[in-house]
Amino acid sequence: MPPFYDPRMRGFRDRTAVAAVLALLDNRIAALPSESLPSIHAAGRVLAEPVVAPVAVPGFDRAAMDGYALRAADIADASPHTPISLPILGESLPGRPFTGTVGPGEAVRIMTGAPVPAGADAVLPVERTRPDGDRAQILESIAVGRNIGRRGEDITPGNIVLSPGRRLRPQDVGLLASLGVVSVPVVRRPRVDILITGDELLPAGSAPKGYRIVDSNSVMLAALVERDGGIPHIEPILPDRRELIREALLDSAADVILLCGGSSVGQEDHAPGVIAELGELAVHGIALRPASPTGVGFLESRPVFLLPGNPVSCLCAYDLFAGRTVRRFGGRSVELPYPTVSLPLRSKLTSATGRLDYVRVLVRDGLVEPLAVTGASMLSTTTVADGFVLMPVERDEISPGEIVDVHLYDGII
Ligand code: AMP
Numbered sequence: 001m002p003p004f005y006d007p008r009m010r011g012f013r014d015r016t017a018v019a020a021v022l023a024l025l026d027n028r029i030a031a032l033p034s035e036s037l038p039s040i041h042a043a044g045r046v047l048a049e050p051v052v053a054p055v056a057v058p059g060f061d062r063a064a065m066d067g068y069a070l071r072a073a074d075i076a077d078a079s080p081h082t083p084i085s086l087p088i089l090g091e092s093l094p095g096r097p098f099t100g101t102v103g104p105g106e107a108v109r110i111m112t113g114a115p116v117p118a119g120a121d122a123v124l125p126v127e128r129t130r131p132d133g134d135r136a137q138i139l140e141s142i143a144v145g146r147n148i149g150r151r152g153e154d155i156t157p158g159n160i161v162l163s164p165g166r167r168l169r170p171q172d173v174g175l176l177a178s179l180g181v182v183s184v185p186v187v188r189r190p191r192v193d194i195l196i197t198g199d200e201l202l203p204a205g206s207a208p209k210g211y212r213i214v215d216s217n218s219v220m221l222a223a224l225v226e227r228d229g230g231i232p233h234i235e236p237i238l239p240d241r242r243e244l245i246r247e248a249l250l251d252s253a254a255d256v257i258l259l260c261g262g263s264s265v266g267q268e269d270h271a272p273g274v275i276a277e278l279g280e281l282a283v284h285g286i287a288l289r290p291a292s293p294t295g296v297g298f299l300e301s302r303p304v305f306l307l308p309g310n311p312v313s314c315l316c317a318y319d320l321f322a323g324r325t326v327r328r329f330g331g332r333s334v335e336l337p338y339p340t341v342s343l344p345l346r347s348k349l350t351s352a353t354g355r356l357d358y359v360r361v362l363v364r365d366g367l368v369e370p371l372a373v374t375g376a377s378m379l380s381t382t383t384v385a386d387g388f389v390l391m392p393v394e395r396d397e398i399s400p401g402e403i404v405d406v407h408l409y410d411g412i413i
C-alpha cells in the first residue's frame, strides 16, 4: 500500500476513475454466506441453492372440472338426441376420494380437485349431462384423458424448480409451500452500520436551530440500504473528533460501514486518515461530479465507504458504490435498481472530459431536460427531478436530440 497522502487543506492529488472503483468492488465483494429461512418469510430474499422438488404436484390424478368420472369408450355414441344413461356409483370430492372402481357403463360424480377414481379415464363436465335421479344422462362423447390433471403435470419430482440467485417472488414461496418445502437457504442480508459525523448536525427528528442543521443523510441512507436488501443500523451522530470516529469504526461489527461526512479535504475531515491508519484506504477522491470526495476503504476485508456529507453527493456515492456492494453482498444484481428509459435530450449537456457526471433531469413529453443545477448541497433537486443521467467520462458534450439513458427515481425494480 502506498503511504497515506493527507489531502486536508491541500486537495486531492489525483482522482480515481469511476470504472476503476467499480472494478475494485466487483473484485473484492462476493455474496455473503447463506442462512436457512422459513419459506413463508422468504419472499424478496435471494435463493442460495437450487430447490429440487421432493414430490410431484399434483400428487394424484385429479379432476379439472365438476362433472362425472367415467370411461370414454362407454359414451362414444352419446349425443343430445341419443343420450346414454349411466348409473352414479358415488362421489369423489376434494380430499374425500371415491374408493371404489369405475366399471364399464358406470360413472362417479366428481368435483374439481378431487381424485379421479380407478377405472375412469375422463371427466365429463356437468354441462354436458342432464340429471336423472341416481343416474346421469350423458349428452356428448369425450376423448380419453380429458379434464384430468395428471400426477406430476405441474411439477415432476427431482426437477429443479428454483435456481440460485433467484429473488423469490410471491408465487415462488407459494410454490415452495405446495411442495412442502418449509425452509430454504437464502443469502444472508448484509448488516450496514451508518455512522454520521459533523459538529453542526442535529439528530433527525429535531428542528434546525441557528447554525445547526438536521442530519438528513442517515434517514436517506437507511432507506437506500433497506431498498437494496441490507439491514441498516444508524449510530448516534459523531462529532468531528478523530478519536471518536476511530472508536466508532473499531466498535462496528457490520458487514458494511457507511461513514458519512468528513470525507473531504477540510481541516476537520478525519475519516480518510483514520481508515488509512486502521486498515486500507483503497480509494480517496473519484472523478465524479458530484461526490468526488468519496473514499473506499477496508477494515480487514470489510468495506467502509466514506460518503460526502453534501446530500446529493451522498445519494450519488451511495448508489454508485455502496449500494452496489450492499446489493452484491445480498446476492442481488449490482446494477442500479432504477427503471431505465432511453429518451432524446431536449437541451445540451456539458461536462469536463475525464469525469463522470450525475445529472439530475426532468422527463417531459418524452424528452430529457437537464435541471440547471450542479450544486450538491440541495437535496430538493433530487426530489424535483424525475431521475438522473450518468454522463459518460469520455463525453464533454451531448447534443439535443441524442438519446440518453435516464435512471428513474420512481419505481423499484
Ligand atoms: P462534509 O462532507 O462533512 O464536508 O459536509 C459537506 C456539507 O454537507 C456540509 O455543508 C455539511 O453541513 C453537510 N452535511 C454533512 N453531513 C450531513 C448530514 N448527515 N445531513 C445533512 N447534511 C450534511
Ligand code: MG
Pocket: 197, 198, 199, 240, 261, 262, 309
Ligand atoms: Mg463535516
